[in-house]
Amino acid sequence: MCHTGEMNTARTESSPITGARARAHAEVRREILAAASRQLAVNGAQALSVRAVARELGMVSSAVYRYFPSRDDLLTALIVAAYDELGEVTEQAVAESRSAPPLDRWVAAAEAIRGWSIEHPHDYALLYGSPVPGYAAPLDTVDPGTRATRALLSIVRDAANGGTLEAAANTRPQALSPAAHSTGEVIRVELGVDIDDEVIVASVLAWTQLFGLLSFELFGQTKGLVEDHPAFFRDCATAMGVNIGLRGRDA
Amino acid sequence: MCHTGEMNTARTESSPITGARARAHAEVRREILAAASRQLAVNGAQALSVRAVARELGMVSSAVYRYFPSRDDLLTALIVAAYDELGEVTEQAVAESRSAPPLDRWVAAAEAIRGWSIEHPHDYALLYGSPVPGYAAPLDTVDPGTRATRALLSIVRDAANGGTLEAAANTRPQALSPAAHSTGEVIRVELGVDIDDEVIVASVLAWTQLFGLLSFELFGQTKGLVEDHPAFFRDCATAMGVNIGLRGRDA
């Protein structure tokens, strides 16, 4: 921030204003990530290879180690980037639909998530597919991992605050086990939203349903059933929202 | 079946009664499959290695080729075996609960599926996780792949036939798009069940929900939320059944 002085701070980043070298470094880093992401599409996360990435960029494999200390760090960076992209897209859909009825907002957010997932199926697999054996996601990935979920839940919270939330039809209080209530508590604390247990359980159900549907579609379990049927997806998303108790325009 | 004669049939299997060699062959085949399945648990499907399997059995890697013509065939056999196990378990739960109310049957089947999945997480990942890059599941896997789904749907069909199926609350006919109706038709034809579009859509929703929930639990998306909470799973399974319109004991 300051041109002169400051002898005792930030010795590690002694660059001029924003450091030409640092900028170049950041750009190559981005290029490596982009190439790695393209690799994912072809070979899957498990087969992500430092050498292949380097080859695609016309570098020598050892050069990549200037940017990522190991293959696993590269993988982590990819995961964080993907979570952030998905979170971004979801938050945007939620924000843009601010003035719409809750049910429409839910459907819009669900469609945004589906849109991103279909555009980036390999990234989706990285986030929501089977875990990569031998790789343990570090803690850095936890926070970005909740962005999309937070955004979805904020729709429910807004509806509850606005008084436009019906009682969830299928999860009546007396039907819930103590475990469900403690789950509700966990979510209230971790995601910082203040909603009833019943609504939380209904939301969790809708959430799993949404990603279950997407996994089936993207991993090919529903050959010809859901693919290229955005209208059918819309029906499903609507039903999920109704289950939570979200109201549409007509209600 | 016959000790003598039959010159013109089954020349390819000219063995004595049931062929001592053939029996030995089948047993080693099973041992290879079992070892491969154990490998899955450790390394994942992508890393399934003919050499590692052979090593575990104290064979030389080339010997495995007497039993499976290639790595991919070994993988296919594993997939088929897993689908069959899961189908078996599900069908059994459905059969055993024959006289119970439909909602209880649904919950029992869901719990059976969860039980198997938790016992065999690697097999579950093989079936419902991200696809193995570079491997295309051959047609042999399609039929075993529908066993569990068929069994679940048969509960709904039984309920419909027995008149104990309420109208699905959240998917009213006028709310469905034409795509949903054509999806209904596909399922009616492919799975050979005769149920209304609305109920089919609700069933598809419940089905995706079930596997979505399991994927989250098994792939670690819901750390601490669902794991070791069979009661919470039961709540979820019940809600799914209610959504389809299945009635319980009290209704």
Place this chain on the structure above:
DNA sequence: TGTACATCAGTGAACGCGCGTTCACTGATGTAC
């Protein structure tokens, strides 16, 4: 403005490893007469 020095991106060879698959082979085990 000019020079001496430090930083760091990228090179190329090497390490030790595991992989799928092929092939000519050795013996044991069943089969036919």
Place this chain on the structure above:
DNA sequence: TGTACATCAGTGAACGCGCGTTCACTGATGTAC
């Protein structure tokens, strides 16, 4: 029952491949005086 032959399970070496990571190095680019 005994012998000649065919079948086939399993061996061991080899093929060509790709991998992650390390290391000593060469230059280019910025930095400090």
